[in-house]
Amino acid sequence: MDPSLHQALKTGIAPLHEYFLQGSILDASKEYLIHRLRGLCDHADSQPEQFNDHEMVFMLSGQQQAPFTVHLRHSLLAPECWHLRYVGVAEMGDKTRQTLVRTCLDVGVSETIIKFLNEMGFRMEYEFVARGIFFHKGIMKVTVTKMFKMNQVNDTKSLEPVSASHLVEVSVVASTSQEQIGEDMKNFAEQLKPLVLLEKVDHRKLQPVTSQTNT
Template identity: 50%
Template sequence: MTAPISTAMDSLTAALKSNIIPNQEYLLQGSVLDTSVEVLLHRLRGLCDNVDHGPEGFYDHEMCFSIRRSTPQEQPLLLRVRRTLDASNADMPWQLRYIGQPELGDKSRPTIVRSSIDIATSNTVVEFLTELGCKLDFEYVTRGYMFRKGRMKITVSKIFKVNQGKVPEGVPEMISQSYLVELSVLAPSGQDAIAEDMRIFAEQLRPLVQLEKIDYKRLVH
Protein backbone atom coordinates (compact mmCIF):
# COMPACT_ATOMS: atom_id res chain seq x y z
CA MET A 1 0.00 0.00 0.00
CA THR A 2 3.01 2.30 0.50
CA ALA A 3 3.75 2.80 -3.20
CA PRO A 4 0.22 3.90 -4.24
CA ILE A 5 0.00 6.31 -1.28
CA SER A 6 3.39 7.79 -2.16
CA THR A 7 2.36 8.21 -5.80
CA ALA A 8 -0.90 9.88 -4.81
CA MET A 9 0.90 12.28 -2.47
CA ASP A 10 3.37 13.21 -5.22
CA SER A 11 0.49 13.96 -7.59
CA LEU A 12 -1.30 16.01 -4.95
CA THR A 13 1.84 18.01 -4.17
CA ALA A 14 2.33 18.78 -7.86
CA ALA A 15 -1.29 19.91 -8.18
CA LEU A 16 -1.01 22.21 -5.18
CA LYS A 17 2.17 23.82 -6.51
CA SER A 18 0.54 24.52 -9.87
CA ASN A 19 -2.49 26.18 -8.21
CA ILE A 20 -5.00 24.13 -10.23
CA ILE A 21 -7.18 23.02 -7.33
CA PRO A 22 -8.75 24.96 -4.43
CA ASN A 23 -6.40 24.44 -1.51
CA GLN A 24 -7.00 27.53 0.65
CA GLU A 25 -10.03 28.24 2.80
CA TYR A 26 -10.89 31.83 3.70
CA LEU A 27 -13.06 31.77 6.82
CA LEU A 28 -15.12 34.01 9.11
CA GLN A 29 -17.16 32.66 12.04
CA GLY A 30 -19.81 33.87 14.44
CA SER A 31 -22.93 32.75 16.28
CA VAL A 32 -26.55 33.74 16.64
CA LEU A 33 -29.02 32.90 19.41
CA ASP A 34 -31.83 30.45 18.70
CA THR A 35 -34.32 33.27 19.27
CA SER A 36 -32.80 35.34 16.43
CA VAL A 37 -31.92 32.70 13.86
CA GLU A 38 -35.13 33.08 11.83
CA VAL A 39 -34.41 36.79 11.31
CA LEU A 40 -30.89 35.93 10.10
CA LEU A 41 -32.21 33.25 7.73
CA HIS A 42 -34.67 35.77 6.30
CA ARG A 43 -31.83 38.25 5.70
CA LEU A 44 -29.72 35.59 3.99
CA ARG A 45 -32.59 34.59 1.72
CA GLY A 46 -32.68 38.16 0.48
CA LEU A 47 -28.93 38.51 0.00
CA CYS A 48 -27.93 35.13 -1.45
CA ASP A 49 -28.23 33.54 -4.88
CA ASN A 50 -30.62 30.67 -4.07
CA VAL A 51 -33.48 33.01 -3.19
CA ASP A 52 -35.98 31.24 -5.50
CA HIS A 53 -35.40 27.74 -4.16
CA GLY A 54 -34.58 28.58 -0.56
CA PRO A 55 -31.51 27.40 1.36
CA GLU A 56 -30.12 23.88 1.07
CA GLY A 57 -30.64 21.86 4.24
CA PHE A 58 -28.05 19.47 5.64
CA TYR A 59 -27.89 16.90 8.44
CA ASP A 60 -24.34 15.60 8.84
CA HIS A 61 -22.17 13.54 11.16
CA GLU A 62 -18.58 14.75 11.40
CA MET A 63 -15.64 12.86 12.92
CA CYS A 64 -12.38 14.65 13.68
CA PHE A 65 -9.14 12.65 13.55
CA SER A 66 -5.51 13.49 14.22
CA ILE A 67 -2.23 11.73 13.64
CA ARG A 68 1.07 12.65 15.25
CA ARG A 69 4.00 13.81 13.16
CA SER A 70 7.52 12.42 13.35
CA THR A 71 8.64 14.89 16.06
CA PRO A 72 6.75 16.13 19.15
CA GLN A 73 7.39 19.76 18.12
CA GLU A 74 5.31 19.41 14.96
CA GLN A 75 1.57 20.03 15.06
CA PRO A 76 -0.50 16.88 14.48
CA LEU A 77 -2.11 16.33 11.08
CA LEU A 78 -5.85 17.06 11.30
CA LEU A 79 -8.37 15.14 9.19
CA ARG A 80 -12.16 15.25 9.20
CA VAL A 81 -14.65 12.74 7.88
CA ARG A 82 -18.18 13.88 7.12
CA ARG A 83 -21.20 11.84 6.06
CA THR A 84 -24.82 12.74 5.59
CA LEU A 85 -27.51 11.40 7.92
CA ASP A 86 -30.28 12.50 5.59
CA ALA A 87 -31.99 9.37 4.26
CA SER A 88 -32.85 11.09 0.98
CA ASN A 89 -29.11 11.62 0.29
CA ALA A 90 -27.90 8.25 1.54
CA ASP A 91 -26.11 7.50 -1.75
CA MET A 92 -23.83 10.53 -1.44
CA PRO A 93 -20.12 9.76 -0.95
CA TRP A 94 -18.42 10.38 2.36
CA GLN A 95 -16.07 13.36 2.51
CA LEU A 96 -12.49 13.38 3.77
CA ARG A 97 -11.09 16.79 4.57
CA TYR A 98 -7.59 17.94 5.47
CA ILE A 99 -7.42 21.19 7.44
CA GLY A 100 -4.15 23.02 8.06
CA GLN A 101 -3.29 25.32 10.93
CA PRO A 102 -4.95 28.76 10.67
CA GLU A 103 -2.71 31.48 9.24
CA LEU A 104 -3.80 34.62 11.06
CA GLY A 105 -0.98 36.61 9.46
CA ASP A 106 -1.28 40.38 9.27
CA LYS A 107 -3.82 41.82 11.71
CA SER A 108 -5.30 43.83 8.85
CA ARG A 109 -6.18 40.65 6.95
CA PRO A 110 -10.00 40.39 6.98
CA THR A 111 -10.25 36.60 7.33
CA ILE A 112 -8.53 33.49 8.59
CA VAL A 113 -6.68 31.63 5.85
CA ARG A 114 -5.90 27.93 6.20
CA SER A 115 -4.99 25.03 3.93
CA SER A 116 -7.99 22.85 3.11
CA ILE A 117 -8.43 19.91 0.74
CA ASP A 118 -11.70 17.98 0.24
CA ILE A 119 -11.88 14.48 -1.22
CA ALA A 120 -14.93 12.28 -1.87
CA THR A 121 -14.42 8.77 -0.47
CA SER A 122 -16.17 5.48 0.17
CA ASN A 123 -17.71 4.58 3.54
CA THR A 124 -14.58 2.58 4.46
CA VAL A 125 -12.55 5.75 5.06
CA VAL A 126 -12.83 5.51 8.86
CA GLU A 127 -11.32 2.02 8.87
CA PHE A 128 -8.58 3.24 6.52
CA LEU A 129 -7.65 6.16 8.80
CA THR A 130 -7.68 3.91 11.86
CA GLU A 131 -5.26 1.50 10.17
CA LEU A 132 -2.98 4.44 9.36
CA GLY A 133 -2.80 5.23 13.09
CA CYS A 134 -5.22 8.17 13.22
CA LYS A 135 -6.98 8.85 16.50
CA LEU A 136 -10.63 9.90 16.76
CA ASP A 137 -10.51 13.06 18.90
CA PHE A 138 -14.21 13.99 18.87
CA GLU A 139 -17.37 13.83 16.78
CA TYR A 140 -20.59 15.77 16.49
CA VAL A 141 -23.76 16.17 14.45
CA THR A 142 -24.62 19.37 12.57
CA ARG A 143 -28.03 20.29 11.25
CA GLY A 144 -28.81 23.49 9.43
CA TYR A 145 -28.90 25.46 6.19
CA MET A 146 -26.43 26.41 3.47
CA PHE A 147 -26.59 29.51 1.27
CA ARG A 148 -24.48 30.58 -1.72
CA LYS A 149 -23.40 34.07 -2.77
CA GLY A 150 -21.11 33.75 -5.78
CA ARG A 151 -18.12 31.76 -4.57
CA MET A 152 -19.03 32.34 -0.93
CA LYS A 153 -20.70 29.63 1.14
CA ILE A 154 -22.69 30.56 4.24
CA THR A 155 -23.80 27.89 6.71
CA VAL A 156 -26.09 28.32 9.70
CA SER A 157 -25.96 25.16 11.80
CA LYS A 158 -26.92 23.75 15.17
CA ILE A 159 -24.26 21.51 16.71
CA PHE A 160 -25.17 18.43 18.71
CA LYS A 161 -23.02 16.29 20.98
CA VAL A 162 -23.24 12.52 20.44
CA ASN A 163 -21.92 9.45 22.17
CA GLN A 164 -19.16 7.74 20.20
CA GLY A 165 -20.36 4.82 18.11
CA LYS A 166 -24.05 5.69 18.56
CA VAL A 167 -24.79 7.77 15.48
CA PRO A 168 -27.47 8.06 14.22
CA GLU A 169 -29.09 5.73 16.75
CA GLY A 170 -28.00 7.81 19.74
CA VAL A 171 -30.02 10.79 20.95
CA PRO A 172 -28.06 13.99 20.14
CA GLU A 173 -27.60 16.58 22.86
CA MET A 174 -27.59 20.31 22.08
CA ILE A 175 -24.29 21.96 22.97
CA SER A 176 -25.65 25.51 23.26
CA GLN A 177 -28.68 27.73 22.71
CA SER A 178 -27.17 29.22 19.57
CA TYR A 179 -26.31 28.48 15.95
CA LEU A 180 -22.84 28.52 14.44
CA VAL A 181 -22.56 30.81 11.40
CA GLU A 182 -19.67 30.35 8.97
CA LEU A 183 -18.77 32.32 5.86
CA SER A 184 -16.14 30.60 3.73
CA VAL A 185 -14.57 30.40 0.29
CA LEU A 186 -12.39 27.61 -1.12
CA ALA A 187 -9.94 28.87 -3.74
CA PRO A 188 -6.46 28.26 -5.13
CA SER A 189 -3.69 29.98 -3.19
CA GLY A 190 -2.85 33.59 -3.96
CA GLN A 191 -6.38 34.98 -4.25
CA ASP A 192 -6.42 37.16 -1.14
CA ALA A 193 -8.80 39.67 -2.75
CA ILE A 194 -11.57 37.20 -1.86
CA ALA A 195 -11.16 38.10 1.80
CA GLU A 196 -12.21 41.71 1.16
CA ASP A 197 -15.38 40.53 -0.63
CA MET A 198 -16.17 38.38 2.39
CA ARG A 199 -15.67 41.32 4.77
CA ILE A 200 -18.09 43.45 2.75
CA PHE A 201 -20.70 40.69 2.74
CA ALA A 202 -20.27 40.11 6.49
CA GLU A 203 -20.97 43.79 7.13
CA GLN A 204 -24.41 43.33 5.55
CA LEU A 205 -25.30 40.77 8.23
CA ARG A 206 -24.63 43.11 11.14
CA PRO A 207 -25.97 43.52 13.78
CA LEU A 208 -27.71 40.13 13.49
CA VAL A 209 -24.39 38.30 13.59
CA GLN A 210 -20.80 39.46 13.95
CA LEU A 211 -18.57 37.36 11.69
CA GLU A 212 -14.90 37.61 12.55
CA LYS A 213 -11.64 35.71 12.33
CA ILE A 214 -11.20 33.63 15.46
CA ASP A 215 -7.78 33.36 17.10
CA TYR A 216 -7.80 29.68 18.05
CA LYS A 217 -4.53 29.98 19.96
CA ARG A 218 -6.13 32.59 22.22
CA LEU A 219 -9.08 30.28 22.89
CA VAL A 220 -6.77 27.41 23.86
CA HIS A 221 -4.63 29.45 26.20
Protein backbone atom coordinates in the same frame (compact mmCIF):
# COMPACT_ATOMS: atom_id res chain seq x y z
CA MET B 1 -23.39 17.95 2.13
CA ASP B 2 -22.83 20.97 -0.08
CA PRO B 3 -23.59 19.73 -3.66
CA SER B 4 -21.04 22.13 -5.16
CA LEU B 5 -18.36 20.61 -2.94
CA HIS B 6 -19.53 17.09 -3.80
CA GLN B 7 -19.19 17.94 -7.49
CA ALA B 8 -15.74 19.49 -7.01
CA LEU B 9 -14.49 16.34 -5.30
CA LYS B 10 -15.07 14.39 -8.52
CA THR B 11 -12.53 16.50 -10.42
CA GLY B 12 -9.50 15.44 -8.39
CA ILE B 13 -7.46 16.43 -5.37
CA ALA B 14 -5.66 19.75 -5.10
CA PRO B 15 -4.56 21.89 -2.15
CA LEU B 16 -6.58 25.07 -1.93
CA HIS B 17 -6.84 28.18 0.17
CA GLU B 18 -9.94 28.71 2.27
CA TYR B 19 -10.89 32.21 3.38
CA PHE B 20 -13.44 32.35 6.18
CA LEU B 21 -15.15 34.41 8.86
CA GLN B 22 -17.13 33.00 11.77
CA GLY B 23 -19.70 34.13 14.30
CA SER B 24 -22.73 32.87 16.19
CA ILE B 25 -26.36 33.75 16.67
CA LEU B 26 -28.83 32.72 19.37
CA ASP B 27 -31.40 30.11 18.35
CA ALA B 28 -34.21 32.58 19.04
CA SER B 29 -32.81 34.99 16.42
CA LYS B 30 -31.93 32.45 13.75
CA GLU B 31 -35.05 32.97 11.64
CA TYR B 32 -34.33 36.71 11.36
CA LEU B 33 -30.89 35.85 9.98
CA ILE B 34 -32.33 33.31 7.55
CA HIS B 35 -34.74 35.95 6.25
CA ARG B 36 -31.85 38.39 5.76
CA LEU B 37 -29.72 35.79 3.97
CA ARG B 38 -32.54 34.82 1.62
CA GLY B 39 -32.71 38.46 0.54
CA LEU B 40 -28.95 38.87 0.13
CA CYS B 41 -27.94 35.54 -1.43
CA ASP B 42 -28.55 33.90 -4.79
CA HIS B 43 -31.80 32.10 -5.65
CA ALA B 44 -33.86 34.08 -3.15
CA ASP B 45 -37.08 32.60 -4.57
CA SER B 46 -36.11 29.01 -3.69
CA GLN B 47 -35.82 27.22 -0.38
CA PRO B 48 -32.30 27.13 1.10
CA GLU B 49 -30.60 23.74 0.97
CA GLN B 50 -30.27 21.70 4.14
CA PHE B 51 -27.54 19.45 5.46
CA ASN B 52 -27.38 16.91 8.27
CA ASP B 53 -23.85 15.55 8.63
CA HIS B 54 -22.03 13.26 11.02
CA GLU B 55 -18.44 14.44 11.44
CA MET B 56 -15.60 12.42 12.95
CA VAL B 57 -12.22 13.95 13.75
CA PHE B 58 -9.25 11.58 13.54
CA MET B 59 -5.75 12.24 14.80
CA LEU B 60 -2.44 10.56 14.03
CA SER B 61 0.15 11.12 16.73
CA GLY B 62 3.86 10.67 16.09
CA GLN B 63 6.71 10.59 18.54
CA GLN B 64 8.65 13.39 16.87
CA GLN B 65 5.99 15.23 14.88
CA ALA B 66 2.97 17.34 15.71
CA PRO B 67 -0.35 15.40 15.56
CA PHE B 68 -1.92 15.16 12.09
CA THR B 69 -5.69 15.69 12.04
CA VAL B 70 -8.30 14.95 9.38
CA HIS B 71 -12.07 15.49 9.37
CA LEU B 72 -14.36 12.80 7.98
CA ARG B 73 -17.90 13.96 7.24
CA HIS B 74 -20.77 11.65 6.33
CA SER B 75 -24.10 12.94 5.05
CA LEU B 76 -27.06 11.48 6.94
CA LEU B 77 -29.38 12.68 4.17
CA ALA B 78 -27.40 10.99 1.37
CA PRO B 79 -25.66 7.96 2.95
CA GLU B 80 -23.43 7.40 -0.08
CA CYS B 81 -21.71 10.78 0.39
CA TRP B 82 -18.47 10.67 2.40
CA HIS B 83 -15.96 13.52 2.48
CA LEU B 84 -12.44 13.58 3.95
CA ARG B 85 -10.86 16.94 4.65
CA TYR B 86 -7.53 18.18 5.91
CA VAL B 87 -7.27 21.78 7.04
CA GLY B 88 -4.10 23.56 8.04
CA VAL B 89 -3.69 25.93 10.94
CA ALA B 90 -5.73 29.09 10.43
CA GLU B 91 -3.47 32.06 9.76
CA MET B 92 -4.42 35.25 11.57
CA GLY B 93 -2.19 37.17 9.16
CA ASP B 94 -1.49 40.84 9.51
CA LYS B 95 -4.11 43.20 10.88
CA THR B 96 -4.99 44.48 7.41
CA ARG B 97 -6.11 41.03 6.24
CA GLN B 98 -9.90 40.85 6.33
CA THR B 99 -10.34 37.10 6.91
CA LEU B 100 -8.68 34.02 8.29
CA VAL B 101 -6.89 31.87 5.69
CA ARG B 102 -5.95 28.22 5.84
CA THR B 103 -4.81 25.52 3.45
CA CYS B 104 -7.37 22.80 2.83
CA LEU B 105 -7.44 19.51 0.98
CA ASP B 106 -10.72 17.77 0.09
CA VAL B 107 -11.32 14.31 -1.32
CA GLY B 108 -14.41 12.19 -1.85
CA VAL B 109 -14.15 8.77 -0.19
CA SER B 110 -16.28 5.73 0.65
CA GLU B 111 -17.31 4.38 4.04
CA THR B 112 -14.34 2.00 4.05
CA ILE B 113 -12.15 5.02 4.81
CA ILE B 114 -12.74 4.46 8.55
CA LYS B 115 -11.06 1.04 8.43
CA PHE B 116 -8.23 2.51 6.35
CA LEU B 117 -7.63 5.35 8.83
CA ASN B 118 -7.60 2.92 11.76
CA GLU B 119 -5.07 0.70 9.99
CA MET B 120 -2.92 3.76 9.33
CA GLY B 121 -2.82 4.44 13.07
CA PHE B 122 -5.38 7.25 13.26
CA ARG B 123 -7.54 7.44 16.39
CA MET B 124 -10.93 9.11 16.53
CA GLU B 125 -10.72 12.02 18.96
CA TYR B 126 -14.33 13.18 18.92
CA GLU B 127 -17.45 13.25 16.79
CA PHE B 128 -20.57 15.36 16.45
CA VAL B 129 -23.58 16.01 14.24
CA ALA B 130 -23.92 19.27 12.30
CA ARG B 131 -27.36 20.27 11.02
CA GLY B 132 -28.22 23.41 9.17
CA ILE B 133 -28.72 25.22 5.90
CA PHE B 134 -26.43 26.90 3.44
CA PHE B 135 -26.66 29.69 0.92
CA HIS B 136 -24.47 30.88 -1.95
CA LYS B 137 -23.59 34.44 -2.85
CA GLY B 138 -21.46 34.20 -5.96
CA ILE B 139 -18.44 32.13 -4.94
CA MET B 140 -19.15 32.66 -1.24
CA LYS B 141 -20.80 29.92 0.81
CA VAL B 142 -22.77 30.83 3.93
CA THR B 143 -23.68 28.16 6.47
CA VAL B 144 -25.88 28.37 9.56
CA THR B 145 -25.16 25.30 11.66
CA LYS B 146 -26.54 23.76 14.84
CA MET B 147 -24.01 21.52 16.57
CA PHE B 148 -25.01 18.41 18.52
CA LYS B 149 -22.88 16.19 20.73
CA MET B 150 -23.47 12.46 20.67
CA ASN B 151 -24.30 10.66 23.89
CA GLN B 152 -22.85 7.38 22.62
CA VAL B 153 -20.16 6.57 20.09
CA ASN B 154 -21.47 6.45 16.52
CA ASP B 155 -25.07 6.99 17.66
CA THR B 156 -26.44 9.78 15.47
CA LYS B 157 -29.92 9.58 16.97
CA SER B 158 -29.19 10.19 20.66
CA LEU B 159 -28.12 13.83 20.46
CA GLU B 160 -27.83 16.84 22.71
CA PRO B 161 -27.37 20.47 21.56
CA VAL B 162 -23.93 21.85 22.30
CA SER B 163 -25.28 25.33 23.01
CA ALA B 164 -28.29 27.61 22.57
CA SER B 165 -26.82 29.17 19.44
CA HIS B 166 -25.99 28.48 15.80
CA LEU B 167 -22.55 28.76 14.20
CA VAL B 168 -22.52 31.15 11.22
CA GLU B 169 -19.68 30.91 8.70
CA VAL B 170 -18.90 32.64 5.42
CA SER B 171 -16.20 30.94 3.36
CA VAL B 172 -14.58 30.88 -0.06
CA VAL B 173 -12.27 28.18 -1.39
CA ALA B 174 -9.82 29.37 -4.05
CA SER B 175 -6.97 27.68 -5.92
CA THR B 176 -4.55 30.57 -5.41
CA SER B 177 -4.06 33.42 -2.98
CA GLN B 178 -6.63 36.13 -3.78
CA GLU B 179 -6.71 38.93 -1.23
CA GLN B 180 -9.66 40.62 -3.00
CA ILE B 181 -11.83 37.72 -1.82
CA GLY B 182 -11.32 38.83 1.77
CA GLU B 183 -12.50 42.32 0.99
CA ASP B 184 -15.66 41.02 -0.69
CA MET B 185 -16.39 38.75 2.26
CA LYS B 186 -15.94 41.57 4.75
CA ASN B 187 -18.35 43.76 2.79
CA PHE B 188 -20.90 40.95 2.80
CA ALA B 189 -20.45 40.43 6.55
CA GLU B 190 -21.18 44.12 7.15
CA GLN B 191 -24.66 43.59 5.68
CA LEU B 192 -25.45 41.00 8.35
CA LYS B 193 -24.90 43.37 11.25
CA PRO B 194 -26.24 43.74 13.89
CA LEU B 195 -27.80 40.26 13.69
CA VAL B 196 -24.45 38.52 13.69
CA LEU B 197 -20.86 39.70 13.97
CA LEU B 198 -18.60 37.72 11.63
CA GLU B 199 -14.94 38.08 12.48
CA LYS B 200 -11.50 36.46 12.55
CA VAL B 201 -11.60 33.92 15.37
CA ASP B 202 -8.27 32.89 16.90
CA HIS B 203 -8.70 29.09 16.99
CA ARG B 204 -5.54 28.67 19.06
CA LYS B 205 -7.53 29.93 22.04
CA LEU B 206 -10.40 27.50 21.54
CA GLN B 207 -10.89 23.94 22.75
CA PRO B 208 -13.14 21.33 21.06
CA VAL B 209 -16.70 21.68 22.39
CA THR B 210 -17.33 18.00 21.85
CA SER B 211 -15.44 15.36 23.74
CA GLN B 212 -17.01 12.05 22.72
CA THR B 213 -14.02 9.75 22.33
CA ASN B 214 -13.74 6.36 20.72
CA THR B 215 -12.72 4.05 23.53
